[in-house]
Amino acid sequence: MTKTDYNIIALMSGTSLDGIDIIYINFKYKDCWEFKIINSETINYSLRWKTTLSKLVSMKMNQLKTLDIKYSEFLSAVISNFIEKNNLEEIDFIASHGHTALHQPEKKLTYQIGNHQILADKLGRKVICDFRVQDVEFGGQGAPLVPIGDRLLFNAYEFCLNLGGFANVSFELNSERIAFDICPVNIVLNNYMSKINLEYDDKGKLASKGNINKDLLFKLNQLPFYIENPPKSLGLEWVELNIFPLIDAFNLEIQDVLRTFVEHVAIQISIVLNKEKSKVLVTGGGVYNDFLMERIDYHSISEVIIPENDIIEYKEALIFGLLGVLKERNEVNCLKSVTGANCNHSSGKILMPKNQL
Known part of the structure; x- marks a missing residue:
């Protein structure tokens, strides 16, 4: 029987560099999807991180790959603190958008840092992430996904x-x-x-x-x-x-x-x-x-x-959480009418911590 009740953590970092939006949500399915945002917080970036993220476009791929690991480690610390601060126990998985480093769909290229395997390993939890890559591979823009x-x-x-x-x-x-x-x-x-x-x-x-x-x-x-x-x-x-x-x-x-x-x-x-x-x-x-x-x-x-x-502040994080739920259920979360991909599909990557494989 398909699960219809999910407690998840979702996080989103946008191009305006306002910070990391992180929320704990309950999703229920009863004829239609319902949600409740239980805990929410925006973690402001330090000046160092803000400066680094503002220069992503000029970085070479090897620099981005190194930064991807560091940023994933940073996100794992942010998520761990959020879990501890709110005494969260029931967590089905974490849905993470990461932060867009490169987005050039015409070149079949999109890269979100913060979706590295180390994120799942450090947290010891399932992570569903990297929602844009498959859509670009399918000929889409990889955006918008909301x-x-x-x-x-x-x-x-x-x-x-x-x-x-x-x-x-x-x-x-x-x-x-x-x-x-x-x-x-x-x-x-x-x-x-x-x-x-x-x-x-x-x-x-x-x-x-x-x-x-x-x-x-x-x-x-x-x-x-x-x-x-x-x-x-x-x-x-x-x-x-x-x-x-x-x-x-x-x-x-x-x-x-x-x-x-x-x-x-x-x-x-x-x-x-x-x-x-x-x-x-x-x-x-x-x-x-x-x-x-x-x-x-x-x-x-x-x-x-x-x-x-x-809703004003956390709608995008909320919806990336829903994208994670749909991916978990192997249901369509990416629409060809929106992105221009050659088919509707269930996008995202599922990372399992190595100690649970």
């Missing part, structure tokens, strides 16, 4: 919008789930805040004081990515090649960069949402940028709904 969770857990909303390092969206179209990255968000805003020694623009206050540079806004909105048809996804490499040089060429004050880029984000998101008047669930760290939310609301005809904090 839409299967949007379909199974949040189907009361016509659109699910996440505002993290990048903005991504998912929705149903002709009985298929469609999803794609819309544009960069915090990966750009936080980069320019770091130039004035701040991690982020608190509530968008600095952006709200800036002026829009119309020439820069026009050029940002003309980037070819925005008229490509999905499936499509973005990575840090694309931002470094296309966004930063374009912005830097204008030599603007930081607040004007932020103001212009916030408007760019709001416009690109509204283009996607304004197909019809709908209910939009918005999650991710960008929700706390009040000015960004104000501009999205200004440009959009849809009803923008912000859920409780646990």
Whole structure:
């Protein structure tokens, strides 16, 4: 008989380098999937780790492989502390996204550090991880992977919008789930805040004081990515090649960069949402940028709904937990309509600790 009740730990590290989101969740299946987030925490990165992770794109493969081991050891310590702190005893497995180091699906390449065998060995527990690799091997983008969770857990909303390092969206179209990255968000805003020694623009206050540079806004909105048809996804490499040089060429004050880029984000998101008047669930760290939310609301005809904090902050970790459960059950967790792969499939790697093999 197939198990229908799971207690798992799930963790996620995003491109905006906000930290490691780690949660303890219960999933139950009764005609549909239900969940309860029991414990949750975000572990901030030290300056050393943040600096290292911000340089992944420029590292050679042998450097990444060495870092993969170190980062996996680091994650094992984070998970162990979380288990001990919350006195967790019933754990079916750990679902880990790791941290994206390289994402170049057109070259059949995606690499998430933190999914090394040493993670399972150090924890002495089953780990389900590396959810992107198989999809790329099957001709897909390997991203976004969250839409299967949007379909199974949040189907009361016509659109699910996440505002993290990048903005991504998912929705149903002709009985298929469609999803794609819309544009960069915090990966750009936080980069320019770091130039004035701040991690982020608190509530968008600095952006709200800036002026829009119309020439820069026009050029940002003309980037070819925005008229490509999905499936499509973005990575840090694309931002470094296309966004930063374009912005830097204008030599603007930081607040004007932020103001212009916030408007760019709001416009690109509204283009996607304004197909019809709908209910939009918005999650991710960008929700706390009040000015960004104000501009999205200004440009959009849809009803923008912000859920409780646990969903805002931990939705991606939650869904990677669900991906782990689906992999454990050998059920589809990766949709070809989303990634462009040649088939729906059950993606991920199962690591068993060596002492249990």
